[in-house]
Amino acid sequence: MTKIERFNEMLNKYEFTADEVAFIENEIALITKRNARKSTKPTKAQIANIAVKESLATALGEATEPLTAKAVGELVAISPQKASALLKQMIASGEVVKEVVKGKSLFRLA
Numbered sequence: 001m002t003k004i005e006r007f008n009e010m011l012n013k014y015e016f017t018a019d020e021v022a023f024i025e026n027e028i029a030l031i032t033k034r035n036a037r038k039s040t041k042p043t044k045a046q047i048a049n050i051a052v053k054e055s056l057a058t059a060l061g062e063a064t065e066p067l068t069a070k071a072v073g074e075l076v077a078i079s080p081q082k083a084s085a086l087l088k089q090m091i092a093s094g095e096v097v098k099e100v101v102k103g104k105s106l107f108r109l110a
Helices: 003-013 018-037 044-062 069-076 080-092
Strands: 096-101 104-109
Touching (some): 003 018, 044 069, 044 080, 044 096, 044 104, 069 080, 069 104, 080 096
Antiparallel strands (some): 096 104
């Protein structure tokens, strides 16, 4: 439940004084204004990660067998943690497939 939903529920469920109602409505307006300002353009890190994801895809494409996040990270010269996070994004977009073999996560191109 979002804050706006919670405030609206409170307004509908409880009795408030005019000042309290004005305060809650002001809070709703502030949240709405803040949410409208949020940018939809990618951040610098997201833009930089596009090139890294392309490198990950190239490394996985050249591999003869599925690789661990650590192995892919070493090929692309990034940390295993960053490789794992980017591979997770690539799985969500359908670019990469994850297989679990004997407790190890292995990745390959879809």
